[in-house]
Amino acid sequence: MTAPLTLRARAAASVKAVWQALTDAAELRIWLAEHAEVELPHRYEFWGRYTPEGDAPHQRLLHADDHTLRFTWLLDGEETTTEITLIEEGAESTVIALSQTHWSFEDVTSGASIRGVLQTYWSLAIANLVDHVEGRPLTPKTDFTSTKMAEEVVIDAPPEAVYESLTDSAKASEWFGYPIEIEPFVGGRWAMGGFDNNPDPAKVLDLTPGRAMTVDWGPIGVVSWELEGSEGKTKLSFVQSGFDQPPYAGWTGWLSGLAELRRYHELADWRPIWLAA
Structure with missing residues (x-):
C-alpha cells in the first residue's frame, strides 16, 4: 500500500x-x-x-x-x-x-x-x-450525484485584478500553490507544473481579454470561466464540460483552488492556508 x-x-x-x-x-x-x-x-x-x-x-x-x-x-x-x-x-x-x-x-x-x-x-x-x-463565506461543494459542473463565486475584488491572477503565470502559481505557466492568447498553452515539466499542456481555445477564457484539457473536458463586475466585486462563473465520465477529482480541485483565490484577493494579510506536509 x-x-x-x-x-x-x-x-x-x-x-x-x-x-x-x-x-x-x-x-x-x-x-x-x-x-x-x-x-x-x-x-x-x-x-x-x-x-x-x-x-x-x-x-x-x-x-x-x-x-x-x-x-x-x-x-x-x-x-x-x-x-x-x-x-x-x-x-x-x-x-x-x-x-x-x-x-x-x-x-x-x-x-x-x-x-x-x-x-x-x-x-x-x-x-x-x-x-x-474564520467567519467567511464558503466555497461551493462538489455534488457527487450530478454530472453538471458549473458554479459561481463572488470575489471582493475588481474584475481586472481577478483576471490578472487567472492569466498571469506568477500570480496564478502564487495563489494556487503549485507552478503554473500560462500563455494568455488563443492557441496558447496552459501547463500545470510548467512547460518544461508538462509534455501535454492544455490549450487555450478562446480568450476575451479582461473577461473570459476557455481551455481544452483533453479527456477531462473543457474548462471555461467568465468574469462580471459589480460595485467593486467580481462574479466568477466557472464551467467544466465535454467529458465522458464526470472528472470529480479535477472539478473538486478547481473548487478548492477558487477558495484560495478568494482569500488571495480578500485578505489584506493573505498567506496560504496550506503548510508543508
Missing part, C-alpha cells in the same frame, strides 16, 4: 473553535456534508450528495480524544482510514493535520476508483473548514 496522503493547513481560530466545527453535527452539515451524525466517542458519520459514495454513512469511528479523530471510511469496497489532528499554535491559530490511506495518483488519472477524489475532496473540505471557523 502507498504512503498515506497528508495535508496540513492553518486556521486563524482557536483549537476549541475548530474542534467544535469538526465534531458538532450541525456545523458539519454547514461546511462538510449534507447529512452528519456525531456521538463521541462512538459515532462519527457523514453522507449525502457532497460526499463520495454518500448514499449512506460508511464511516466507523476508531478513536476520539480532545484533539484527534480517527475513523475508517469504506470507499469502492476498501476500508480506508482517515485521521484528523488539531495542533495548537496559539490562542487564535490552529494547525489541521489530516492523513488518508488508500489514495494514489493512478486513481486520479485513470478514474478507476472514487478514491481518486480523496486529495481534492479533503483539500476543499479543509478550505471550507478554515473559512467556516
